[in-house]
Amino acid sequence: MFYAKKTLNHIDMDVLTSNLEEIEIQLLLEGIYQYYGFDFRNYARSSLKRRIRKILTAEDLEHISALQDRILHNPDCFKRFLLSVTVNVTSMFRDxxxxxxxxxxxxxxxxxxxxxxxxxxxxxxxxxxxxxxxxxxxxxxxxxxxxxxxxxxxxxxxxxxxxxxxxxxxxxxxxxxxxxxxxxxxxxxxxxxxxxxxxxxxxxxxxxxxxxxxxxxxxxxxxxxxxxxxxxxxxxxxxxxxxxxxxxxxxxxxxxxxxxxxxxxxxxxxxxxxxxxxxxxxxxxxxx
Amino acid sequence: MKPQLIVMGASLGGLIALSQLLQRLGPAFNIPIAIVQHRHRDSKDSVIDFLQRSTSLKVKEVEDQDKITNGWVYLAPANYHLLVEPGYFALSVDEPVSFARPSIDVLFESAAEVYGPATIGIILTGANHDGATGAVALKARGGTVIVQDPATAESAVMPEAVLTRNAADWIMPVPQIAEWLNRFSV
Structure with a gap:
């Protein structure tokens, strides 16, 4: 959701940060798609965001743009990313x-x-x-x-x-x-x-x-x-x-x-x- | 601003508290409510039946992509996280958060991101800390956090965890929470 323009005057930092994160995620997914061919652009945003934040912590990075840099220049980092965003934990005879x-x-x-x-x-x-x-x-x-x-x-x-x-x-x-x-x-x-x-x-x-x-x-x-x-x-x-x-x-x-x-x-x-x-x-x- | 979504988290003793809250909401209450009640992964439809008996609002267990609609009470399904997208719900089977799936933190954080200040978060009775981090996130995005008065909660741990993090706007017993919510629904 974008409401940055409306709130710029109020300098609502949380809302701004949230928008920035959204932009960073879009850029990251676009970069991954163009470079590696994996398309996560239409993944459900709420759960994908959680997973990306977890990767940030695991990679000890603060911003998603830094993660983008590492993923695009380091295929091993992309492999780790791929594992974290695609593995679904399940069990035998689930349900x-x-x-x-x-x-x-x-x-x-x-x-x-x-x-x-x-x-x-x-x-x-x-x-x-x-x-x-x-x-x-x-x-x-x-x-x-x-x-x-x-x-x-x-x-x-x-x-x-x-x-x-x-x-x-x-x-x-x-x-x-x-x-x-x-x-x-x-x-x-x-x-x-x-x-x-x-x-x-x-x-x-x-x-x-x-x-x-x-x-x-x-x-x-x-x-x-x-x-x-x-x-x-x-x-x-x-x-x-x-x-x-x-x-x-x-x-x-x-x-x-x-x-x-x-x-x-x-x-x-x-x-x-x-x-x-x-x-x-x-x-x-x-x-x- | 009229709230667009109410998110609630409850654990030990939660079913009673939830039914007491729901039964006091007006029959025309028109803000959608999403609930995470911790429960065993095999628990069946009996929770829905129990809550439905306390309210004339329609109660349902969330299916992926359910639209967020006025007049409905949505319950997170057992063994799934409940997440909010703009206008609809999503689910995930990601690992437990704060030892729980569904996790209150997950619901609150995703609601905060999508509905921000138009979100009301309510933490009821419970014997763990799930929901505290979510309440902090919700408050940071301008949402309103209400905590059940620990003195009136079957288990005070969960409400107190939110208070410890300074994330509560209001502390009230359950009947008063319902009264407070009814004001928005006119």
Whole structure:
């Protein structure tokens, strides 16, 4: 919001600082886009600002313009920036009720296909992708599935490919796995070693990890299922609309779109072309 | 200046305080209210039902991109931060702030940035310090901060944390806060 002109006479320093920060952020994002090609200009400003301020503290800098200087002249600093603004902390079976609904409502539909392509957009460090792989394995579907797991950040993907997570999280994951309707003992899915939990390697068999940027890249295949949970909340309305277009372009007829619990199709230009199949879990099916 | 947004933060004992406050607001109260009430990440719709019983305003859990509309009371969903954008709400699943998600600091700071002096922030009962930093930020941007009188709070820690930071404009018991707010809604 700009109200500098009106308040200049009052020398309202807080308002002025706030505007200056806004200008600095715009310049920073523009510079990053032009130089590195990553487009954060349409990220939701409120949460992006918080993350940028955190980076400022971590880099021990006072002003965003100083951060801009460092990011543009030091690719390592940009890598750190990229990590800080794109990593979304999640867990295996986050929102277990979603996975439960997926098991009951989506799996029966998927059984009717000889071959299923899933796209997990914004997979971060892979926890939810592997959760899906476990679910599909337990339902006897995994062999005919291929999961394309994408993220904008290659470092995060490297981590995801390893399928190694801190051992101390397993207790929590076990609980969530059970709430999600897990059919076995969760400990069957990992081996503990040196304080880490290494996920069963067969889970990786049908997952393809690759870099894809929702803000700048296009559709790359046609899918039966697209899962994109708690990613759109980081985008502003313009970018959300654009990504909904991309999903629509990438989803086959009767394909499934799964969003985060507090997300909706409201900004999708194709809202009327979907029907909810698990409304409170935000699982939709494309009708036309 | 007529306030455009009221943000409230509450923790331990907050549900009772919130319902007491909401039930005293006039039926035509026309400033949108956004609430962070600390709660367990698995808590369900019962919080909404409970608050809805105390008011004729419409109470809802925020979905991403909800428009900020008069006559509504918005509650931060469990396990998400609630943030303010110009005219609408945004959410994030970023790590907890002040040990909390949703965090009162996050709501207050983002409201302060977008609505500045047109924001009223209210800190109610609670047993932690979330909200103090947010109240400081809100005051710095010209907003008004009201703190529940610690003597009347089930837990005085959270209101007192704001007072310690010198970030309060008013200290009042809950019924008086409601009365004070009603003046703006005519």
């Amino acid at each position: 277990p009720s979603f996975f439960l609904a997926f098991r009951h409502k989506v799996v029966p539909l998927l059984r009717t296909y000889p071959y299923v392509r899933l796209w997990h957009a914004g997979c971060s460090e892979g926890q939810e992708v592997y959760s899906m792989a476990i679910l599909l394995q337990e339902e006897g579907l995994y062999d005919r599935c291929r999961i394309y797991a994408t993220d904008t950040n290659e470092l995060v993907l490297k981590h995801a490919k390893k399928a190694i997570y801190p051992l101390e999280l397993m207790q929590q994951y076990t609980q969530l796995y059970q709430q999600a309707g897990g059919k076995h003992s969760f400990s069957e899915y990992y081996t503990a070693a040196y304080g880490s939990a290494i996920l069963r390697s067969s889970l990786k068999d049908n997952i393809i990890f690759s870099q894809h940027n929702l803000a700048t890249d296009r559709s790359f295949n046609e899918f039966h299922v697209i899962v994109c949970r708690n990613v759109l909340i980081y985008f502003n309305p313009t970018l959300q609309k654009q990504v909904h277009q991309l999903f629509h372009d990438s989803l086959c007829m009767f394909g499934i779109l799964a969003l985060g619990k507090q997300e909706s199709l409201r900004l999708s230009p194709f809202q009327t072309e979907y029907e909810p199949i698990a409304k409170s879990e935000k699982i939709y099916r494309r009708l036309s």
